[in-house]
Amino acid sequence: MTIDEQAGFLARVGPLLRPAPTRDEEEFWRSGAGGRLRMQRCGSCGRWQHPPNPVCFRCLSRQVAFEPVGGDGSVYSFTINHQPWLPRLRDPYAVIVVELDEQPGLRFVSRLVDTDMADVRIGLRVRVVFEPLGEGLFAPLFTAAREDGR
Amino acid sequence: MTRPERQVVIRGFGSSQVGRRLPVSEMALTVDACLAALADAGIGRDEIDGLATFPGGGFDTAGLAGPGADEVHAALGLQTNWKFGGPEGGQLSGFFSACLAVAAGLARHVLVYRTVGEASAQGAAGRAGALAGAADVAVSGFRRWLAPFDAHSPANWIALYAQRHMHEFGTTREHLGTIAVNNRRNAAGNPNAVYRTPMTLADYFNARMITTPFGMLDCDVPCDGSVAFVVSHVDTADDGPNPAIGIESIGWAMRHRPLWDQWADMTEMAAWDAASHLWERSDLHPGDVDQVQLYDGFSFLPLVWLEALRFCGKGESGPFLDSGKRIAVAGELPLNTGGGQLSAGRLHGCGLLYEACVQLRDQGGDRQAGRPDTVAVGVGGGPTAGAALLVRR
Numbered sequence: 001m002t003i004d005e006q007a008g009f010l011a012r013v014g015p016l017l018r019p020a021p022t023r024d025e026e027e028f029w030r031s032g033a034g035g036r037l038r039m040q041r042c043g044s045c046g047r048w049q050h051p052p053n054p055v056c057f058r059c060l061s062r063q064v065a066f067e068p069v070g071g072d073g074s075v076y077s078f079t080i081n082h083q084p085w086l087p088r089l090r091d092p093y094a095v096i097v098v099e100l101d102e103q104p105g106l107r108f109v110s111r112l113v114d115t116d117m118a119d120v121r122i123g124l125r126v127r128v129v130f131e132p133l134g135e136g137l138f139a140p141l142f143t144a145a146r147e148d149g150r
Numbered sequence: 151m152t153r154p155e156r157q158v159v160i161r162g163f164g165s166s167q168v169g170r171r172l173p174v175s176e177m178a179l180t181v182d183a184c185l186a187a188l189a190d191a192g193i194g195r196d197e198i199d200g201l202a203t204f205p206g207g208g209f210d211t212a213g214l215a216g217p218g219a220d221e222v223h224a225a226l227g228l229q230t231n232w233k234f235g236g237p238e239g240g241q242l243s244g245f246f247s248a249c250l251a252v253a254a255g256l257a258r259h260v261l262v263y264r265t266v267g268e269a270s271a272q273g274a275a276g277r278a279g280a281l282a283g284a285a286d287v288a289v290s291g292f293r294r295w296l297a298p299f300d301a302h303s304p305a306n307w308i309a310l311y312a313q314r315h316m317h318e319f320g321t322t323r324e325h326l327g328t329i330a331v332n333n334r335r336n337a338a339g340n341p342n343a344v345y346r347t348p349m350t351l352a353d354y355f356n357a358r359m360i361t362t363p364f365g366m367l368d369c370d371v372p373c374d375g376s377v378a379f380v381v382s383h384v385d386t387a388d389d390g391p392n393p394a395i396g397i398e399s400i401g402w403a404m405r406h407r408p409l410w411d412q413w414a415d416m417t418e419m420a421a422w423d424a425a426s427h428l429w430e431r432s433d434l435h436p437g438d439v440d441q442v443q444l445y446d447g448f449s450f451l452p453l454v455w456l457e458a459l460r461f462c463g464k465g466e467s468g469p470f471l472d473s474g475k476r477i478a479v480a481g482e483l484p485l486n487t488g489g490g491q492l493s494a495g496r497l498h499g500c501g502l503l504y505e506a507c508v509q510l511r512d513q514g515g516d517r518q519a520g521r522p523d524t525v526a527v528g529v530g531g532g533p534t535a536g537a538a539l540l541v542r543r
Contacts (some may be wrong), residue, residue, distance in 0.1 A: 019294035050412070051295060058408065077317070077416055079309035081361040085302040095301045095361070097310050097411055109298040122317045134186040135276070139298045 002054065011113040011131040011141045016090075018133040025052040027066045032130030032138025038066040039106065048106045071128035073100040076107055078120050094120045098142055115144040154253030154429060158430035159543070161382040162191025166412045168342050168375030169269070176267040176374070177225055183326030183376035184226060184263055191380035192390035192403025193259050196384045198380075199466075202244040204264060204500075206235020214498075215272025216376065222263065223457040227305035229240035230524035232256040233274045239402070240424075241445075241499035241529045242536035245542070246402050248381040258386070268372035272364045294413060302382035302449060305369055305448065307410045308531055309361045314416040316525060319465030323363050326449040328474045329485075330367045332491055333446060336479060339517030344371050344495040368449040373495030377504040387532050388543065394543060395507050396525065401428025417465065418458070421451075421528060423537035425458035432539055438458045439508060439539070440522035441484040443502035445529045446492045455528035458539070499529030501538075506540045519537035 021029045025137075028051075031038035040052040044061030056064055076099040082092050084144060094112040099105070113129060126142040133139055164186025166179040188195060207218020215226070219235035234247045241264075248260035289297045301307060310502040315321050331351055337343035349367070357366040389392040399426040406413060413419065430436070436459060444455040453467035461483065462470035471477055477485035488494050488505035495501065508514050526540045 016300065017297045018288045020288035020290040021294070029396065051363070076308045077314040079306055079363075080311055081300070083303070083305070083330050083357040083361060085300075089300060091540045093300060094304050095299060095310065097314075105414055107411060109296055109299050109301050109307075111301070122314070127179060133298065141299070 003075070011129045011143070013087070013113050013141070014133070015113070016131055016133055016139050018137055021137070024054050028038050028052055029133075029137040031066070031068075032132070032140060033136060036068040037071050037128045037140050038098070039069050039102070040064050041067050048103045050106060050108050069100055069102050073098045073126055075120070075122055075124040075126060077122060078112070080117055080120060092117055096126070096142065097108065098126060110140075111141050113141050113143050119144060151431065153399065155249050155397040155400045155520040157253035157384050158249045158381050159384050159387040159396055160379050160540070161387065161390050161394045162187045162189070162193065162392065163504055164188075164190050164378050165342060166376040167505055168185055168344060168373050168497065168501075170344055170373060170394055171270045171379040177221065178266050179255050179267070179374060179376040180217050180222055180263055180378075181225065181267045183265070183378035183457065184261055185223070186270070186376035186516055187261065189379050191259075193380055194268055195226060195228065198228055198259050198261050200233065200248060200251050200260030200273055201228055201230050201247075202234045202248040202251070202260055202262045204235070204239070204244040205237035209237070213266060213372070216265025216267060222504055228261070230257070232260070240404070240534045240536040242402075242503065242538065245379065245381065245503060246536060249252060249397065249400065250379055252383050258383055262381055262383045263376060264498060265376035266372075266397050266496065268373045268496065272372055281351065292410065295409070296387075303361070305361045305533070308448045308450060309364050311413075311416050311454070311532070312363055312448070315450070315453070317466070318417055319468070321453065321465075321468040323355070324351065325453065325468035325471060326363065326368055329446065329449040329452050329472050330354050331491040332474050332477050333486045333492045334389070336487050336491035336517050339515060340488045340494055342372050342487040343493055345489070345493045359384075363446060367492070369378050369541055370447045370491035370496040371493070373440035374498070375497055377497055377500050377539070379503070379507070382446075393511060394542040395510050396542045396543040398434055398539035399424055399432035401431065402531065403427035404535060406533070410532050413481060413533070419454050420533050420535035421454050421458035421530060422536075424530070424537040425455070425460070425528065428539060429460070430539040432461070434524060434539060439483070439524050439526045441487065441519050441525050443486060443506045443525060443527045445499055445531060446486060446490040447496065447531055449492060451531045456529070459526055459528060479517060479519045485516050487514060487519045502529060503527050503538070510540055510542050
């Protein structure tokens with residue numbers, strides 16, 4: 001699929017700040033191009049880890065590689081930001097810690113989009129969407145999962 | 151166990167004026183604090199053979215770092231045998247490193263300082279202004295995992311921990327406000343505090359929201375100021391004009407992956423590691439502590455420290471405050487007697503170390519909380535922490 005065909009999955013809240021990824025984590029930041037979030041997993045102990053590194057922080061195996069994840073998870077914690085740190089941030093928005101379904105503790109900080117602030121709570125089911133950051137990079141953001149689980 | 155902290159004392163300490171947008175340079179503030187500390191210790195400039203600070207030079211963050219150790223070395227004309235400035239050991243790392251250097255014999259008298267100029271550097275645009283202009287630059291360092299998701303401020307990062315604590319334990323905004331009101335009340339007795347106007351819980355709830363659950367009065371106040379200490383070998387403890395402060399133990403452990411969003415249990419922080427380390431190295435127990443000076447960059451952090459230091463059970467810090475009675479100057483466990491960073495100014499942890507020294511010398515004036523023999527200092531939030539037990543000798 002091209003990026004245009006994936007348009008339904010794009011978040012469009014930008015322009016977000018772009019990270020300067022290291023070589024070890026580029027695949028995470030580029031995975032939105034294919035419409036599926038890819039996280040790093042250890043080929044030796046089988047556990048997922050984040051952030052990506054050239055070694056498994058648990059078992060020190062070098063057999064780490066990226067695999068697609070389902071893109072579903074839950075809000076582990078959140079904060080609704082009201083302070084316009086940047087001029088475009090005039091409206092309240094939710095920063096979250098998302099926990100992916102693949103593994104307890106597989107978490108990272110992200111941002112909710114297209115979600116009513118009144119609905120934001122710990123445990124809210126969410127699904128990944130991508131915001132292009134330029135230079136082939138994408139931010140994996142999240143939106144409240146629909147009733148049918150999609 | 152070898153305990154190098156028992157081989158040293160804080161022989162003197164000093165502070166510059168602390169305020170909002172003071173019309174002097176960061177170096178002038180640093181010199182004020184350092185010369186005050188030398189005089190207090192009764193140590194001449196030529197006797198100083200070590201220098202330490204956190205985070206040291208090379209930072210472009212507006213006003214956060216203050217002058218680097220090299221600059222202060224030059225300005226004061228020191229002849230050092232040992233020098234340290236570095237950002238990755240936590241806010242007390244300059245102090246801790248000085249203790250190690252003296253105990254190891256690399257230096258005899260180490261000057262430790264911490265200077266901030268955030269109020270002037272941020273200017274009229276406030277904290278948000280410090281981020282302006284960042285939009286066109288790719289984010290590197292640890293912020294690359296936060297800023298692309300619009301988590302721009304430590305207020306956001308720590309709010310994520312606070313919200314989880316509230317969810318699991320029923321901690322409330324009233325608990326957070328109790329910390330803010332307590333500290334403001336104490337600041338009224340501190341002539342060098344930035345905000346001394348009395349404040350009520352109603353004022354707290356009326357302040358504008360920053361990032362839930364933090365409103366304006368949950369966030370500390372950027373300031374201009376400097377504090378300094380002279381760390382000397384214990385053999386010289388009684389050679390100065392003023393009583394030296396003893397160091398029972400330090401806690402410098404940060405055992406978990408130091409990443410803001412990778413804490414296994416986000417109701418805890420690195421404070422738990424540093425606090426454990428502190429008690430492992432001490433002959434004392436939480437019940438021996440007379441008062442606490444706990445990092446309040448945000449109102450939630452003293453709650454984390456109270457739990458980490460085992461003054462109460464995990465999740466029990468909110469009710470432990472007893473609506474503020476327990477932590478008041480006249481209470482069972484006075485907290486942040488000088489007003490803390492929330493009201494006295496954000497000296498990035500070292501202001502709390504300074505206040506502990508003031509209290510152990512009974513120099514607190516209107517804010518003096520009894521005659522403490524043991525004061526616990528806990529500094530840091532999120533993945534960074536350091537703790538110390540200071541004692542009357």
